[in-house]
Amino acid sequence: xxxxxxxxxxxxxxxxxxxxxxxxxxxxxxxxxxxxxxxxxxxxxxxxxxxxxxxxxxxxxxxxxxxxxxxxxxxxxxxxxxxxxxxxxxxxxxxxxxxxxxxxxxxxxxxxxxxxxxxxxxxxxxxxxxxxxxxxxxxxxxxxxxxxxxxxxxxxxxxxxxxxxxxxxxxxxxxxxxxxxxxxxxxxxxxxxxxxxxxxxxxxxxxxxxxxxxxxxxxxxxxxxxxxxxxxxxxxxxxxxxxxxxxxxxxxxxxxxxxxxxxxxxxxxxxxxxxxxxxxxxxxxxxxxxxxxxxxxxxxxxxxxxxxxxxxxxxxxxxxxxx
Amino acid sequence: xxxxxxxxxxxxxxxxxxxxxxxxxxxxxxxxxxxxxxxxxxxxxxxxxxxxxxxxxxxxxxxxxxxxxxxxxxxxxxxxxxxxxxxxxxxxxxxxxxxxxxxxxxxxxxxxxxxxxxxxxxxxxxxxxxxxxxxxxxxxxxxxxxxxxxxxxxxxxxxxxxxxxxxxxxxxxxxxxxxxxxxxxxxxxxxxxxxxxxxxxxxxxxxxxxxxxxxxxxxxxxxxxxxxxxxxxxxxxxxxxxxxxxxxxxxxxxxxxxxxxxxxxxxxxxxxxxxxxxxxxx
Numbered sequence: 217x218x219x220x221x222x223x224x225x226x227x228x229x230x231x232x233x234x235x236x237x238x239x240x241x242x243x244x245x246x247x248x249x250x251x252x253x254x255x256x257x258x259x260x261x262x263x264x265x266x267x268x269x270x271x272x273x274x275x276x277x278x279x280x281x282x283x284x285x286x287x288x289x290x291x292x293x294x295x296x297x298x299x300x301x302x303x304x305x306x307x308x309x310x311x312x313x314x315x316x317x318x319x320x321x322x323x324x325x326x327x328x329x330x331x332x333x334x335x336x337x338x339x340x341x342x343x344x345x346x347x348x349x350x351x352x353x354x355x356x357x358x359x360x361x362x363x364x365x366x367x368x369x370x371x372x373x374x375x376x377x378x379x380x381x382x383x384x385x386x387x388x389x390x391x392x393x394x395x396x397x398x399x400x401x402x403x404x405x406x407x408x409x410x411x412x413x414x415x416x417x418x419x420x421x422x423x424x425x426x427x428x429x430x431x432x433x434x435x436x437x438x439x440x441x442x443x444x445x446x447x448x449x450x451x452x453x454x455x456x457x458x459x460x461x462x463x464x465x466x467x468x469x470x471x472x473x474x475x476x477x478x479x480x481x482x483x484x485x486x487x488x489x490x491x492x493x494x495x496x497x498x499x500x501x502x503x504x505x506x507x508x509x510x511x512x513x514x515x516x517x518x519x520x521x522x523x524x525x526x527x528x529x530x531x532x533x534x535x536x537x538x539x
Numbered sequence: 540x541x542x543x544x545x546x547x548x549x550x551x552x553x554x555x556x557x558x559x560x561x562x563x564x565x566x567x568x569x570x571x572x573x574x575x576x577x578x579x580x581x582x583x584x585x586x587x588x589x590x591x592x593x594x595x596x597x598x599x600x601x602x603x604x605x606x607x608x609x610x611x612x613x614x615x616x617x618x619x620x621x622x623x624x625x626x627x628x629x630x631x632x633x634x635x636x637x638x639x640x641x642x643x644x645x646x647x648x649x650x651x652x653x654x655x656x657x658x659x660x661x662x663x664x665x666x667x668x669x670x671x672x673x674x675x676x677x678x679x680x681x682x683x684x685x686x687x688x689x690x691x692x693x694x695x696x697x698x699x700x701x702x703x704x705x706x707x708x709x710x711x712x713x714x715x716x717x718x719x720x721x722x723x724x725x726x727x728x729x730x731x732x733x734x735x736x737x738x739x740x741x742x743x744x745x746x747x748x749x750x751x752x753x754x755x756x757x758x759x760x761x762x763x764x765x766x767x768x769x770x771x772x773x774x775x776x777x778x779x780x781x782x783x784x785x786x787x788x789x790x791x792x793x794x795x796x797x798x799x800x801x802x803x804x805x806x807x808x809x810x811x812x813x814x815x816x817x818x819x820x821x
Contacts, residue, residue, distance in 0.1 A: 222813065229806070257793070289793035294746030295557070295753075296783060298739045299550045303787050306546035322653060322741045345653055386641070386744050388650035414641075 251283045251311045251494060254304040256324050258317030259292040261439060263358070263463070267337040267483035271314055274487025278495070286310065290320065301327040312494050314486065315355075318388060321346065325353050332493045332500055336486035337479060339389045339437065341505040354493070354500035356486045357507050358437065358477045360462045362396035365434075365475050366404055368513060371528045372473060372520075373432050373458050378407040380430040382423070382448070384440040385412045393436025393462060416444040420451065427455035437463045437476070445471070458523055467516035467538060472523060477508045485509075514538050551784050553670050553738065555777035556677035560731035561754040562761065562776045563684055564724040566768070569758075571688065572720035573700035577633025578618040579728045579754065581640040582611040584747035586729025588644040591652040591742035600660035604733045611729025612722040614640065619718030644744060652742040659737040669738060676734060677773070680727060685768055687723075696720055753779060756804065763811050778807065 253275065257264055268287070275283050288304070290297035301323045304310060312332040315321040321335045325346040335341065335355035346353040370376060381397060383390035394410070401408050411426045411433075413419055419441075427433070433452055435441050441448055442465060449470025452459035461467075464476035485508060492498045513535045515527060527535055561583060568576035586607040593603040614636060621632035656662060661669050687693045695716050698706045703713040728750075736742045754776075761775020782803045786796050 286790055287793055288787060288790075289796065291793075291796070292745050293749060294739055294741060294743055295554050295735060296787075299554060299780075299784055300787050302546050302550045303784070318651065319741070319743055319746070322651075323739060326656065326740050343653075345655075386645055386650050391650060 249282070251279060252307075252309050253283060253285050253312050253314060253490070254307065254310040255285055255287045255314045255316065256297065256300055256304065256320040257287065257289045258297070258320040260289060261317075262442070262465075263479045264316045264337055266479035267316055267486070268314075270480035270483025270485075271316075271334070271336060271487040271490070272483075273480075274484045275491060278487075278491045290323075292319075294319065294323075297323045298327070304328070312490055314490065316483075318344070321353070328352070332490065334486045334490035334493075335505065336483050338505070340392050343392075347505055349501055351501050353505075354489050354503040355505055356482050356489070357505050358463075358479065358482055359507055360393070360437070360476050360511060361507075362393075362400040362462075363403070364511060365397070365460075365462050366400040366406070368473065368475055368531065369432060369434065369458075369460050370404065370406075371531050372460075372515070372525050376406060376431045378409070378430050380409050380411045380426045380433045382411045382413070382433050382435045382441055383438045384414060386414065387438055387440065390436045390438035390441075393438070397434060397436060397462075413440060416440060416447070419444055419447055423448065423451040423455070427452070427457050430457065432458040432460060435459070435461045435463075453519065453522070456523060458525060464512050464514075467514055467519065469516065469519055471516055472519050472525060473513065473515045473535075475511060475513050478512050482508050512536070547784050547788060549670050551777060551780045553673050554783075555773070555780040556670075556673040557731050557734050557738065558753055558757060558780060559677050559773045559776035560680055560727050560734070561750055562757040563681055563772045564728040564731070565751070565754045565758050566772055567684070567720055567724040567727070570762075571697055571700050572717055574622070574629045574717065574720070575633075576615075576618060576721060576724060577630055577751065578614060578636045578721070578725055579633075580747060580751040581633075581637030582614045582725035582728045583732040583735075583750045584644055584744070585614060585640050586611050586732030587736040587742050587747060588648045588732075588744075589729070590733040590736045591648045591654060594654050594658050594737070595648075595652060597658065600658065600663050600737060603737075604660065604730060607729045607733035608726040611726040611732075614729070615721035615723070615725030616718055618725070619721035622721070623714045623717055641744070648742060648744075650744045654736065654740045654742070656740050659740060660734070661737065673734060673738065676730075680730065681769055681772060684723070684727070688768070692716075692719070696723075760804065760807060763808060779804075782807070 272285055288300040290300055297319055305327045313324055315324040315333055315335045316337050318338050321338050322344055324333050330352060333353045335353055337358050339359055341347055341357050381394050383394050411422050413422050449468050453470035458472040460472055461474040462476055464478050465474055467474050489503050493500055515535050515537050517537050517539055564579045568574055589607045589610050590603045593606055618632050618636045621627045622629050661672050664672055666672050695706055695711055699713050699716040706713045757775035757779040760778050761771035765771045765774055782800055786799045
């Protein structure tokens with residue numbers, strides 16, 4: 217029995233040490249100076265994962281084997297994010313950092329004041345207070361222009377007079393998105409109702425009670441809704457209401473359209489900015505935080521025909537139809 | 540490699556000091572008054588939320604900690620009243636209060652808040668060192684609870700967990716002591732939440748999820764290794780943070796982080812088991 221425990225313990229310890237050594241030794245044999253980038257991700261999330269892939273891809277293309285990445289994921293925990301940022305800060309071999317998501321950005325910017333932090337997938341960088349003259353932070357924001365969104369919705373559903381805003385009030389991204397949508401809707405004299413959910417379990421009763429009284433359902437960047445999109449789409453289709461997402465997710469049957477940023481491209485753009493700073497000697501406060509150059513508008517063909525929605529001529533060029 | 544020796548101990552010490560208070564809170568509920576309490580997680584978040592709000596209103600950081608602890612005590616009192624006066628099961632009363640607190644936190648501070656580093660406790664105290672401040676706070680709190688449990692009230696509190704009838708036989712109210720236990724535990728947890736928010740300069744509504752698990756794991760590791768209150772609480776919290784820090788430093792694919800944490804915990808528990816068996820054989 218004892219022998220078994222010892223053998224198991226030894227095996228675990230050995231595999232950990234072996235893995236650590238392997239990781240440490242796994243560096244390209246190129247003689248040129250190596251650039252190490254530390255990536256801190258807020259949590260596992262499709263958008264953040266894609267932004268990370270875009271960032272890595274950009275720097276791989278630009279620097280080839282000269283760049284290595286150390287990736288850390290805080291999985292939503294504040295304390296863990298802080299510990300990871302501290303570990304990065306102390307590691308002198310890291311040249312620059314990449315922070316994915318709001319929490320990672322805030323924590324990393326709090327800990328590291330000198331080396332570059334390229335941020336991406338952050339909705340409201342100004343509110344974080346990290347952008348100021350002499351800052352070491354620059355990057356890309358996933359903010360969607362609410363006016364454009366409302367324009368598209370009005371073009372698709374011209375009779376729209378009252379919309380439901382489906383979001384979870386506990387998500388910072390969603391709340392700021394809803395505020396911007398409200399301003400844009402007020403400009404166009406469209407009434408709105410809040411459909412707040414606190415978990416996936418609330419989605420069915422909330423949509424069932426609110427759908428009959430509205431002309432369309434709008435969703436800001438919201439993780440809870442994104443995770444349960446299949447359910448939301450089914451309910452919207454059942455109620456025959458157009459469902460429009462303000463984030464980039466390929467529409468499923470039931471989702472009329474999605475207007476948003478391509479997170480891979482967003483991460484890629486942040487990667488280019490990091491490259492400009494690290495290799496071309498630009499200063500982060502020259503680059504600041506930029507939105508993505510072009511939004512992606514996807515319209516689901518079948519859902520559009522079920523709802524009797526036709527794509528207006530003026531938008532034909534910008535809209536991509538998906539099956 | 541040299542950075543490991545410099546930061547890792549500091550990070551472990553700082554977070555260990557903060558989580559030691561939550562471990563102590565769990566110790567007070569599940570070991571002293573012997574009633575498991577779920578509210579510890581809720582009051583941790585509320586402590587942070589209250590701190591964030593008050594700091595944004597430029598209140599003195601020390602006062603915010605006191606306010607957070609007071610609110611924590613009130614929250615504990617509420618759970619205690621639900622449990623004793625309405626005879627609700629202790630777990631459901633904890634869950635009810637934690638659920639309600641989520642809304643309160645959202646109302647008071649919103650989904651996240653950023654605090655200027657100059658406004659925190661660490662900037663206003665003359666110590667100029669986060670680790671030192673957190674160390675003092677932790678040792679002060681643990682020391683005070685240690686002392687408190689040896690006073691007459693403390694003995695009654697422990698008696699409630701062992702044999703509530705005996706306390707009643709002594710002419711004291713067992714109900715009151717149970718509520719006192721809840722209040723003590725939740726004010727400690729709120730204090731930890733407050734310190735974490737001031738330490739990271741950031742409050743996030745989801746940031747406290749899983750606190751109870753960290754604290755429970757810390758307590759169980761701690762009590763396996765030591766029998767004294769101080770070492771089981773502080774040692775457990777430090778060891779758990781050490782495990783997490785090791786996981787981070789191993790820098791594997793982050794997908795495996797939780798698995799590595801789990802394996803390291805198993806290793807520690809198994810080590811203890813091996814040593815214990817050896818001692819028995821001798």
